[in-house]
Amino acid sequence: MLYQIVSLLLEVVTGFLSGACLLRLYMQYQRIPMSARSGNPLGRLVFALTDWIVLPLRRVLPSVGALDTASLVAAYLLQLAEFGLLWLLAGAAGGLFAVPILAGFGVLRMAISGMTGMVIVYAVLSWVATQSVVADVIERLVAPPLVPIRRVLPLVGGVDLSPLALLVILQIAAIVLGHLQAAALMAF
Known part of the structure; x- marks a missing residue:
């Protein structure tokens, strides 16, 4: 029981x-302004949550083009810490080699879950007329994966089903990722 509680708390925090x-990485990749002057409260929240780990990593990890490698490595290190602590709490059972693999899959799982959450929020916000900065940011984040789907999937009765199609694609990706993770761990 104690392991489950600690596991839950670690999973929530990390x-x-x-x-x-990952949101910082994606927002910077999409060139969404995140400074206090931009009026983007989501960007300010992301900076407040991640500056402590991303800024020190930036000193040693330069960006690669538009890709903020420090944010990506920070996400990986947090996942690595989570799985490392869980491995220790489980009595160091199993091989230590599984921890970095689980951390890599954890980052991918977080990316899929994050995009899923953004698509759901985007869909809900599209039903109501809102002129908030957060709605604009969410729309800019979700639009890139929706564009190719909208090219293939026409409006049905005037309704845009591309967010639903993207959610199905993300769920399929999560299933495939789960099977790849199980296969990778079984191989060792």
Whole structure:
């Protein structure tokens, strides 16, 4: 029981922080202004949550083009810490080699979950007329994966089903990722 409680708490904290690191990475990749002057409260929240780990990593990890490698490595390190602590709490059962593999899969799982959450929020916000900065940011983050789907999937009765199609694709990706993770761990 204690292991389950600690596992849950670790998953929530590291999931929140590593998700914020991935959101920082994606927002910077999409060139969404995140400074206090931009009026983007989501950007300010992401900076507040991630500056403590991303800024020191930036000193040693330069960006590669538009890709903020420090944010990506920060997300990986947080996942690595989570699985490392869980491995220790489980009595160091199994091989230590599985921890970095699980951390890599954890980052991918966080990316899929984060995009899923953004698509759901985007769909809900599209039903109501809102002129908030957060709605604009969410729309800019979700639009790139929706564009190719919208090219293939026409409007049905005037309704855009591309968010639903993207959610199905993300769920399929999560299933495939789960099977790849199980296969990778079985191989060792």
